[in-house]
Amino acid sequence: METNVAFLLIEDNLIDQLITTKLLKNTFNDFQFNVVSDGKQGMEWLYKFNYTTNNQLIILLDIKMPQMDGFEFLVQYDALPDDLKKKTLIFMLSSSLDPNDLKRANENCYVKKLFSKPLSVIQFQEMVQSI
Numbered sequence: 001m002e003t004n005v006a007f008l009l010i011e012d013n014l015i016d017q018l019i020t021t022k023l024l025k026n027t028f029n030d031f032q033f034n035v036v037s038d039g040k041q042g043m044e045w046l047y048k049f050n051y052t053t054n055n056q057l058i059i060l061l062d063i064k065m066p067q068m069d070g071f072e073f074l075v076q077y078d079a080l081p082d083d084l085k086k087k088t089l090i091f092m093l094s095s096s097l098d099p100n101d102l103k104r105a106n107e108n109c110y111v112k113k114l115f116s117k118p119l120s121v122i123q124f125q126e127m128v129q130s131i
Contacts, residue, residue, distance in 0.1 A: 006032040006055045010042040010073065011093065012065040019118045020060060020093075027124065039068030043076050051084040060119070061111075063094040063101050070094075074108055085110070093117045 007024060011017050017035050024033055032055065036042050042059070051057065063070040070092055077085070092105045095117045105114040115123045 004055050006049070006057050007034065007060065008042060008045060008049075008057065009033070009035045009060045010037075010039060010065070010070070011035065011060065011062045012037045013062070013117075016062070016093070016117055023119060023121065023124050038065040039070060039073030039076070042073055043068070046077075046080060046084070049084070051081075051087055055087070057084075057088045059088060059090045061090055061092050062117075063092060063096055063105065071104060071108075074110055077110060091115060093119060 005028075009017060009020055011020065021033065021035070024031065034045060036045055039061075042061070049057065061070045061073060068076075074090075077090075088110075089112050090110050092108075092111050092114045093116075094101060094105070094114060096102070102114065105111050113126075
């Protein structure tokens with residue numbers, strides 16, 4: 001499948017990075033895919049991202065990470081330019097069963113959906129269909 005979507009995976013777990021990368025490569029022929037290990041690196045990447053292109057940006061955001069977790073990332077994301085936020089979909093990924101984390105993710109206006117890790121093919125297809 002061809003796409004004009006850029007992906008940013010913000011995930012500290014190497015195994016989850018590998019699984020998600022393989023899932024994307026099996027779904028898309030040609031796509032921009034970037035991986036960073038925490039929210040701070042994700043913000044640094046976003047400041048460099050050329051959001052003036054026609055690409056839609058999908059962020060796959062882990063909740064629990066060192067330095068800056070997913071919720072801290074979302075607080076800083078709020079300050080980014082509206083033009084970027086209009087082109088961005090954020091999906092949170094979590095292995096957490098903490099009801100507070102689940103509630104915070106589901107109530108955040110930037111989070112389109114919360115998925116359990118590891119991301120399954122069915123969940124990923126759901127995500128892609130929402131583009």
